[in-house]
Amino acid sequence: MAGTGKGQRPMVADRRYGVPKSTRKPASAPPPPRKPRKAAKRQGGLISRFFGFLWRLTFGIFWRVMAVTGLIFAGVVFFFYAQLPPVTDLLDGRARGSVTLLDRNDRVFAWRGETFGGQITADNVSPHLLNAVVATEDKRFYQHFGVSPRGIASAIRINLSEGRGPLEGNGGSTITQQVAKLLCLGVVYDQSKWKSEADYEEDCRSGGVYRKLKELPFAVAMEVKYSKEEILTIYFNRAYLGAGARGFEAAAQRYFGISANEVNPAQAAMLAGLLKAPSRYAPTNDLQRAQDRANIIIGLMEEQGYLTKDEADAARARPAQLSQAAQTKSGGFFADWVMETAPSFLTSETMEDVVIRTTLDTSLQKKAEEGLAWVFDNKLKEGSNAQAAIVVMSADGAVRAMVGGRKIEAAGSFNRATQALRQTGSSFKPFVYAAALDQGWSPMDFVEDTPLTIDIPGSGPWTPKNYDGEFKGLITLTQALAESRNIPAVRVSEAVGRENVRQIAADFGIASDMAAGPALALGASESTLIEMTGAYAGILNGGSSVSPYGIRILEVPGNEELNMFTETGIGERVISEEAAQQLVYMMAQVVNDGTGTRAQLDGRPAAGKTGTTTAGRDAWFIGFTADYVAGVWMGYDDNTPLKGVTGGGLPAEIWHEVMMRVHDGLPVTELPMLVPAPRQPPVPDPVPQTPEGFFQSLDEALGGLVNGGGQTKQERRQERKRQKQFRKDQR
Structure with a gap:
């Protein structure tokens, strides 16, 4: 019977067959040790799996x-x-417009702002x-x-x-x-x-x-x-390519005067070389440096197969050259002046592309620069820092040339022709005589060149002196102006009225404040060279005022409402034509026989006036022919006195050199002057028979020459002492 099995051992089948010895293991025997090779393999697998994980990650x-x-x-x-x-x-990336300036023959001579030459494509x-x-x-x-x-x-x-x-x-x-x-x-x-x-x-x-x-x-x-x-x-x-040129079309026109679709290999290489550093390699700054850079580009083109060896050699043998307009820096000061005189919204602040047709004659400009350079190279000692300025204009005020300083390349800096206010000295005297002639005086009228003292309220007595410290007695107005005698000029100014002199000078274009006292007649006031030259142009044109101008036409393409025109700078009449022609005659004697003989033009009639200020800080010569008016100023920027320089010296020589070049090839034309009839000096009244009365009357008739102008012996001694000191100061 089957039992419950509790407390009993389980039933196990009998082992009828024995187990092979080779498979038997003692119950107490330890497991065999792992072989080292298999352990290393397992360890390597772990590392590879780790790095594989990192790689996958x-x-x-x-x-x-x-x-x-x-x-x-x-x-x-x-x-x-x-x-x-x-x-x-x-294509046009500019934020503002540009200004292109053309000369009187409508040829480009300068640019301002950034110029865009027009669209050009890679095709x-x-x-x-x-x-x-x-x-x-x-x-x-x-x-x-x-x-x-x-x-x-x-x-x-x-x-x-x-x-x-x-x-x-x-x-x-x-x-x-x-x-x-x-x-x-x-x-x-x-x-x-x-x-x-x-x-x-x-x-x-x-x-x-x-x-x-x-x-x-x-x-x-x-x-x-x-x-x-x-x-x-x-x-x-x-691309910006230097000298204000934006884009290759503008640059090709600026540097070579042709379109970018016409440039040859040498020109193309020079333009491409600008991309690295436009200002440094601009040919207008340093042509040789630009050509050296272009040679490197030509080498690259040859190396990359764009040029054959023969083409590259030809380009190197005939490097790119600047156009005539780009070669010269002429007209820079003139261009600056034009930009200042035109409305700013059409020049420095323009949003449009503006074209300005100017009065500049680039041929005369170059001649003016050459004349100035010749005098400074041949007449001044090396290293002199003296400066000079020149303005050449027509009788109607059209400015044909302007030099604002000795360094032509300094355009854009201080323009001494238009910005420098300097005392005018004796170059102001023609306005004194203009007032007298307009009131009916004659160039042959007489005036006393004798000692003169004027009591100025609040300042005390003022005694003008002649440059040479001498007195000529009774002389004509013509002689007084020709010899630039100070005392006669003051006497005439006082006789016709200072206010009349001041008004005539202002009407002729002297806009600066003028002296209030009697020193007005001697050029104590300040003015600019362009004002003075314009005023002299008024004398040449028959006595009408002149406003110097440089712009004929200002055009804004596509916006004709902004266009501006100037036909002439002649304004209202200031003095009669007869008075103007008489004054031309008087000023001609300055050049023929007076202080301005160094300005004579070898057979061509000329007229003008010298001017030298106190201690020789400023020296002027302004004059004209029948064709052109020219003004020259010379001095130091810091008012250092010029040594041994007067208006009749170096300024007159600069004027001569400039005007000889300016008139080269022009026919000789007579000045519009009126030659006055000669007059006899006034006859003194019958003199008393007593010796004292005789000498007293003679002295009065001759302006005080006999008795020293009524001065005592002590006064005459003091007068000679002052004259001696004056001459010493002038030296």
């Missing part, structure tokens, strides 16, 4: 990060792509220029997609090797990236944010990691939006 993170980065980059690219406008909207630009740009700036331009990793890596290596940061200095930018910078990565110029357009562009060109990271997707977006030819077209039109 890293790769997983990497491709996910790259995928996210790629999506972000694509999103940024799409963002920029959506904002990019049509190519035609990007119609000279192939040499296109090849030069690609060879210089981005030889793999047609292979990459806006960014060149090889170029960036090379730039980083160069920067690190030269001790700079990886993104400092060389940027490895492609042409597309450069265009992105020119577009300021889509940031539009805002006057409220930047002080000037220059600050805006400097900010656009700044480097840094953030800007570089923004630049890359912008460049790719451009490659997606535009074709390679369109990107080059933007580049050709927006």
Whole structure:
């Protein structure tokens, strides 16, 4: 029977067969030790599985990060792509307009502001220029997609090797990236944010990691939006190329006087060389440096197969030369003056492209510069810092030439012809005699050149002196002006009235404040050279006022309502024509026999007046022929006295050299002057028979020459002492 099995051992089958000895294991025997080879294998598997895990983890993170980065980059690219406008909207990137100045023959002689020469495309630009740009700036331009990793890596290596940061200095930018910078990565110029357009562009060109990271997707977006030819077209039109030229068309016209589709290999290489540093390599600054840079570009073009060896050698043998307009810096001071006289909203602040047709004669301008240079090279000691200014104009006030200082290239700085207020000295005296002649006096009337003392209320007695310290007695007005005698000028001024003299000078164009006292007659007032020259032009044209002008026509293409015209600078009559012609006669004697003989023009009639101020701080000569009026001022900017220089010296010689060149080839024309009839000096009244009375009457008739002008012996001694000191001061 079966039991419950509690407390009993379980039933086990009998082992009828024995177990092989080889498989038997003692109950107490330990397990055999693992072999070392199998343990190392297991350990290596763990390491490989660990590194495999790290690789899978890293790769997983990497491709996910790259995928996210790629999506972000694509999103940024799409963002920029959506904002990019049509190519035609990007070609003229200037925030302001430009001013082109033409001479009297309508030839360009100067530019102001940034000039845009007009749209030019990659299709119609000279192939040499296109090849030069690609060879210089981005030889793999047609292979990459806006960014060149090889170029960036090379730039980083160069920067690190030269001790700079990886993104400092060389940027490895492609042409597309450069265009992105020119577009300021889509940031539009805002006057409220930047002080000037220059600050805006400097900010656009700044480097840094953030800007570089923004630049890359912008460049790719451009490659997606535009074709390679369109990107080059933007580049050709927006790149700044020095001397105010924006774009290759403007630069080609500025430097060579031709279109960018006509340039030869040498010219193309010079233009492409400007991209690295426009101001440094501008040929108007240093032609040799620009040519040396162009030779490097020619080498690159030859190396990359754009030029054959023969073509490259020919380009190097015949380097690019500047056009005539670009070669000379003539007219710079004149251009500055024109820009100052025209409304600012059409010049320095213009939003339009303005064309100004001026009165400048570039041939006369060059002659004026040459005449001044000749005198300074041959008459002054080396190292002299003396300055000079010249104005040449027609009788109606049209300015034909202007030199604002000895350094012609300093245009844009201080213009001594228009900005320097200096005492006029004896060059003011013609206005004194103009007042007298207009009141009916004759050039042959007599005036006393005798000692004179005038009591000035509040200042006391004032005694004018002649330059030579001598007295001539009774002389004509003509002689008094020719010899530039001071006392007769004061006597005439006092006789006709200071206010009349002041009014006539002002009506002739002297706008500066004039002295109130009797020293007015001696040029104690200040004026500018252009004012004085314009006033003398009024004498030449028959006695009418003259306003010097430099603008004939100011044009704003497409907006005729803003156009301005000037036909003449002649204004209202100041003195009678007869008085003007008599004054011309008197001033002619200054050149023929007076203080201005060094200004004589070898058979050509001329008239003028010298001027020298106290202690010789200013020296003037202003005069005219029947064709032109010219004024010359000479002095130091810091008012240092000129040593041994008077208006009849170096200024008269400069005037002579300039006017001889100006009149070269012109027929001789007589001056419009009226020669007065000669007059006899006044006959003294019958003298008493007593010796005392005889000498007293004779002394009165001769203006005090016999008895010293009624002075005592002590007064005469003091007078001679003052004259001696005066002559010493003049030396």
